Amino acid sequence: MNSFGKIFRTMIFGESHGPYIGVTIDGCPPGISITEDIFRHDLDRRKAGQPGATERVEHDKPEIISGVFNGFSTGAPLTILFKNSQTRSNDYKKIKDSPRPGHADYALWKKYKGFNDYRGGGCSSGRLTVGVVAAGVIAKKIIDPVIIEAEIIEAGGISDIQKAVEQAKNNMDSIGGKITCQIKGIPAGLGEPFFNSVESVLSHAVFSIPGIKAIEFGDGIQSSLMQGNQFNDEIISPDGKTLTNHSGGINGGITNGNEIIFTVHIRPTASIGKPQKTINIKTGKPATIEIEGRHDTCIALRMPVIIEAMAAIAVADLKFINRRIS
Amino acid sequence: MNSFGKIFRTMIFGESHGPYIGVTIDGCPPGISITEDIFRHDLDRRKAGQPGATERVEHDKPEIISGVFNGFSTGAPLTILFKNSQTRSNDYKKIKDSPRPGHADYALWKKYKGFNDYRGGGCSSGRLTVGVVAAGVIAKKIIDPVIIEAEIIEAGGISDIQKAVEQAKNNMDSIGGKITCQIKGIPAGLGEPFFNSVESVLSHAVFSIPGIKAIEFGDGIQSSLMQGNQFNDEIISPDGKTLTNHSGGINGGITNGNEIIFTVHIRPTASIGKPQKTINIKTGKPATIEIEGRHDTCIALRMPVIIEAMAAIAVADLKFINRRIS
Amino acid sequence: MNSFGKIFRTMIFGESHGPYIGVTIDGCPPGISITEDIFRHDLDRRKAGQPGATERVEHDKPEIISGVFNGFSTGAPLTILFKNSQTRSNDYKKIKDSPRPGHADYALWKKYKGFNDYRGGGCSSGRLTVGVVAAGVIAKKIIDPVIIEAEIIEAGGISDIQKAVEQAKNNMDSIGGKITCQIKGIPAGLGEPFFNSVESVLSHAVFSIPGIKAIEFGDGIQSSLMQGNQFNDEIISPDGKTLTNHSGGINGGITNGNEIIFTVHIRPTASIGKPQKTINIKTGKPATIEIEGRHDTCIALRMPVIIEAMAAIAVADLKFINRRIS
């Protein structure tokens, strides 16, 4: 279940405070040039250090342990590990019995009957997105010349993102954000009708990222306020090019040859410095917690590269699924 | 690919103007009471006839051809057929070479190299949601006592839906809509971390429905404008009940025991009475088309029951996947 | 679960005494010429009427209800129905509580808690292989110019098959058989290492056919009696051609460009005319049953075409899975 894709399959594993997190890619074609440094740029984009991002800086050095030989993918499953070096597990002991509001602590405790690794969010930690970013780097090579670009356009509801973050930090509080993603150069005909529409597949991938609360394709919410006459995109050339792109490059779940555009909305970081009320699940009594660990003011800041990775993974799989049609 | 679910699997087939459309459910447990009349209520809710819905009225009589014996599910694959009786295929011949704006005509023609059944949207017609509704009726029985309720709350941006539809009809135009869905009584612990988060699975199912352009969970887009302190839901009892429900019943991709709430936004109907510009894909020259067929003014009107069905299908599957944890 | 394949997916449904049985093929490429008569030859090969085969003759007329338009596959799910016309359900009422030895009656009753359609073997009836044969016809077109040929080479342990059948018939008893299958012209490089070896995929498909008790690849059982020096096939040309073919065209789970050869062994028909002892599952007391229905003396006689179909379905899927490697 913890994998994505039918032909180009990405599986992640690991927990925030375990020895390693990692990713396995199954179905990667052979002959793709892969060295450890191709991951650097995207991993750095994800890494802590930007204004508002957590002070926990992992070096995120990829260790490729299978699927690459002499600098090229072999075609066999490709596994990449990342060491968890800077974990401070003691931070989390106090909150073991007091699930943090806005976190998955309670839900995971319930699901796994108390056996889950509660430290740092365990298996649902944002830390696991390191593996997603690494898989995305490979997926981007596979879908070339399709280009995927995501950027944050709002934090806390305003476009001056640095200002928004500073304000929230001063309040010991956190904020959310809004990110747009464009998939350029994507050919017409990808996606499968009905249960594997492009929107289904992309949203499935994107909602795997912790903290996303909404996704819009093309004009999204605005669409519901338009009339058909305004919304329908006029086709202006035999290659399917349209005059406008309200539908965001997808009709009936299939790419139409125009750019895919989607927008995601991210909740404020769950961990905040302020004291919060919760319940003690052992005693059943109210409790107040203060989260001392390191945390981002705005998780959305790190997300553009993760969203690009998820989109690339999804497009790579759709591309290979469509290969049956020669 | 054209199926949904891992254990409770729904597959649909058929084309708008073929002899039948249908659905096969694989993984249905035995012993569920199923007769042809249990589908009536939900099929009627989906059926044409409401203000703004198309005049094509199918009788939508389910023919169960496998998987039911003596009034109960057998546990074997359950197939239900629906005859397509009121097709007027001639309506579509004229538009064969002139893809309709806002429809999947061009995308499907490209994907399937011209072999797709272009009549009435073919395999991507909204007609196929009849099978989804039927599967939803069974899924609702399986997830009982979980209750799923969706309703349209806006059409064309206003809450007086009848008025919005009449206006659009007078303009020979179409409008979109906004639907909320509540999943009540859902236990904590459903969903799988990361790639099969509840949001991933629900959005995957929901975006299979043609015409949906956005989905929000809990406070959705509004979340990105809140501060962590406001957004985090205070846990007030040992069963996970929260004081507020900004997160919509899901944390870290797992249900937390509170109601799931999501909202979808639907584009205006693609087929409109007004003449529209497009291209002739054979000659490469501009063309003008008028869509004479029957069509809804607002497809969102029929959708609440389809969204309920998709949500029920998704929850049924999540329930069975979680059964490994006894 | 009741489907086979990842990209070229075959799903069957129906029960022996329901109104229809059928098959849905998902992932069929568009543009394949399909009319109802292309199925005739293989369906006839499977049909009753040969010496030793049951007297229940179904007309097995395929009704294509989706996925074909103007004589070609559309690329959308392709569903074919077959009416069950000659059912005599009364034959089975007597044995409802007395599971037939050698049949799945007891196992299905237990699995499905008594809700299974027990008539004629229900969902595990050999009747369902009609759908498999139909899917095989399409798969054979897809894998062309690969040729698959199966033939029965022994019945009841002897090669004079007609004689073996007559003897068994006179004894009111049944016999088994042995079938070889050759897959000619298959390119090197199909199959996935480890969990989806060619042997894994082919055996999975073949063991779906009721009544098969063993499969051998290449020299099969004989292999275990040879020495490495004898068994290893000498490679004699740069296209991988080998001097001998002990390994049956597969090394390390991947096709090596030589012919695939496998052999299956089929048990005697479970239904026999002789009285048999069993238990009454309601009373717990011993019972004696006589099976009056129609039944084959040797089910293996009909099986070559079913085995060909299963092999073709498996090869078609392996071919499409391998397409990621351009």
Add this chain to the structure above:
Amino acid sequence: MNSFGKIFRTMIFGESHGPYIGVTIDGCPPGISITEDIFRHDLDRRKAGQPGATERVEHDKPEIISGVFNGFSTGAPLTILFKNSQTRSNDYKKIKDSPRPGHADYALWKKYKGFNDYRGGGCSSGRLTVGVVAAGVIAKKIIDPVIIEAEIIEAGGISDIQKAVEQAKNNMDSIGGKITCQIKGIPAGLGEPFFNSVESVLSHAVFSIPGIKAIEFGDGIQSSLMQGNQFNDEIISPDGKTLTNHSGGINGGITNGNEIIFTVHIRPTASIGKPQKTINIKTGKPATIEIEGRHDTCIALRMPVIIEAMAAIAVADLKFINRRIS
């Protein structure tokens, strides 16, 4: 593709001469007691050192890097690594262009267009079965009290296995073997009709093991020589117990509550000391190779524990799939 199972999913990765091989188990329930020493017994059974097994002795120390916390499975993906410490890659350089007869060298080279890691069989090396054995240890805990026992009953066609191995060793040759496996205490009702029959699922898993050329269920090949009257197992008690067990515990693809019995036949080890003829794929000219690396005289000797592991993995998944039927 390189995974097995729908709910209890096993994925292996790594190459014979890479830094690590490993296994990820997804869908493991929480609360299973797991420490590194529970793997020792089965890993030792698999390990080299028996008469006839290769001299390459890996320490096979499992490093659990995710999915276990405080000695219990967490329910999240469980990854175990094994270091490859004793690789002598130089042994393989000479044979790079001369595919070894009986090995997958040629097939993998062709499939992966020359990018495969050819050292030591790369991704199709028997070395990868270490991960399978580890997964099997966990699966055995899950299916408890079901017991799986496999043993080698013949090598080179005789039951004095030590003698057979010594003879072959003296000849610088290799031999095959025959292994039986019993699954005791398995409840009735596991398996899915048609495409996921118990035979389909077990054979799929078992044929993933390199070198297996045949599998028989119950009386297997012998079945085809029997008459129905002899083969059908008389049911003697209401819990499905049968007087004989010719069918090997499975009817119509579903377990019937009796012991599952299957037999596998293994080819002689592909690597032998004797010089062998092959082709040079670069020059197209005949070549003679001598395989100097370490190799087993009889790979079948190590296989019983691997077969047990595969059977346990398959049964664990069938058990969870059946859980939808409460």
